[in-house]
Amino acid sequence: MKMSLRKYKLAILTSHPVQYQTPFFKKLAQHSQIDLMVYFCSRHGVEKKVDSGFGVAFKWDIPLLEGYQYKFLKNYFPFITGNRLWLSVNPAIIKELRKGKYDAILIHGYVAISNWLAFIGARLSRTPIIFRGETVLWHSQHKLGRAIKGLFLKFLFRRIDAFLPIGRRSREFYLTYGVSENRMFLTPYSVDNEYFIEQRKKWQGRRGEIKKELNISENIPLILYASKITQRKRPMDILKAFEKLEQKAVLVFVGDGELRPILERYVKKNNIKNVFFIGFKNQTELPKYYSIADIFVLPSSYEPWGLAINEAMCYALPIITTDAVAAAIDLVHHKENGYIYPVGDIDKLTDCLSKLLKEFGLGKKMGKRSLEMIAKWSYKEDVKGVLAVLEYVGKC
Numbered sequence: 001m002k003m004s005l006r007k008y009k010l011a012i013l014t015s016h017p018v019q020y021q022t023p024f025f026k027k028l029a030q031h032s033q034i035d036l037m038v039y040f041c042s043r044h045g046v047e048k049k050v051d052s053g054f055g056v057a058f059k060w061d062i063p064l065l066e067g068y069q070y071k072f073l074k075n076y077f078p079f080i081t082g083n084r085l086w087l088s089v090n091p092a093i094i095k096e097l098r099k100g101k102y103d104a105i106l107i108h109g110y111v112a113i114s115n116w117l118a119f120i121g122a123r124l125s126r127t128p129i130i131f132r133g134e135t136v137l138w139h140s141q142h143k144l145g146r147a148i149k150g151l152f153l154k155f156l157f158r159r160i161d162a163f164l165p166i167g168r169r170s171r172e173f174y175l176t177y178g179v180s181e182n183r184m185f186l187t188p189y190s191v192d193n194e195y196f197i198e199q200r201k202k203w204q205g206r207r208g209e210i211k212k213e214l215n216i217s218e219n220i221p222l223i224l225y226a227s228k229i230t231q232r233k234r235p236m237d238i239l240k241a242f243e244k245l246e247q248k249a250v251l252v253f254v255g256d257g258e259l260r261p262i263l264e265r266y267v268k269k270n271n272i273k274n275v276f277f278i279g280f281k282n283q284t285e286l287p288k289y290y291s292i293a294d295i296f297v298l299p300s301s302y303e304p305w306g307l308a309i310n311e312a313m314c315y316a317l318p319i320i321t322t323d324a325v326a327a328a329i330d331l332v333h334h335k336e337n338g339y340i341y342p343v344g345d346i347d348k349l350t351d352c353l354s355k356l357l358k359e360f361g362l363g364k365k366m367g368k369r370s371l372e373m374i375a376k377w378s379y380k381e382d383v384k385g386v387l388a389v390l391e392y393v394g395k396c
Helices: 022-030 092-100 113-125 144-156 167-178 191-214 237-246 261-267 287-289 307-314 324-330 346-358 361-372 379-395
Strands: 010-013 034-040 049-051 055-059 069-072 104-108 129-134 221-226 248-252 274-278 295-296 319-322 340-341
Touching: 010 092, 010 113, 022 379, 034 092, 034 324, 034 379, 049 379, 055 307, 092 167, 104 237, 129 379, 144 324, 167 324, 191 261, 191 287, 191 307, 221 237, 221 287, 221 307, 221 324, 237 248, 237 261, 237 379, 248 287, 261 274, 287 307, 295 307, 295 346, 307 319, 307 324, 307 361, 319 324
Parallel strands: 010 034, 010 104, 034 069, 104 129, 221 248, 221 295, 248 274, 295 319, 319 340
Antiparallel strands: 049 055
16 A cells, blocks of 8 residues: 655653653654654653562653653643552643644554543544554453453544554454454564664674673573562572572573562562572663673463563563463563463473473574564554554544
8 A cells, every 4th residue: 555645743652651662652653644742641751760560769761751752741640559550530632732733643552541541632623533552352351351351442432533553363362342454554563673683783782791790600501580570570499490490590580560479478488599580670771781692481360462572582581471471472482482381381491491401402493483573573563553543533
């Protein structure tokens, strides 16, 4: 399909500056056909606050507000933390949409109060609505709850002009609730591949130095867990699988959360050697830990995506993850660039780790394939998707 050369005026409403989204906004703003304005509902992420998942106070250490136009909307419910951002109330979005005369508004999610204010504002100003979110089917939900949610979403989705699925499970979600194929435009859920691949090149020659700094033997394979240490992530699964391994290896936990003390006590009680807890590391600190890893594991019981997998693939790592991680269906090809195992099956996880540790060349081969695959899952494809959807809503 031949693309128009028209310039589009696009508004985006999102909860707060996020380290994964803002490089994407910058890419959109750089495109000659997009005049972008991003509206934030909260300053969470740019001001130092306690994150309920990590359990520590921090703000991201990369520039989140550079390279694009943005505005923080006044929040009339400011008493929020990281997991309560849906409570933001930003009625100014209605006025902004009427005043801005945008060709479309891209709204992230449907739960937040301000998202609904944006839906209302878009309808009043006749601004086409594009929807994007971390949306997947969650079959464990109660039957009645699913039925009510289904009616609610079908009502909402009929009033949205177009959708940006982030992967195959996201697409399945929209199909389930009545969205037709012609209203969907893939925008792969991505990270800043260029940055992480550049960092890999920077750190890969210093593996020995970094391991020495951490008091880790240079010649022992390293298994990496890099995420919040919370119940949903199931970090105890990888610890128990590691405990059962016959091969010698090192297990490194990068992250923090309420389960960390429990894991540390388990390690001490069972005298498990070669387990390291590094704690929370900010964005600029993460690359050196990915660069010393040989295997990456994300054992979560549920992930609407799992962007840590994208990051690990940029470092040419084989991936082990569960069938409940949405990213797995798009990014992990079983036995090609990693393994997918059933949630909670510690024996299967142990077996996957053993295969990679027994045959070192296999991990290298799988890691190379990870790097090849992630190159086609990037912001470049996202920008193409956004341009395609803008052309589509412009003709509606």
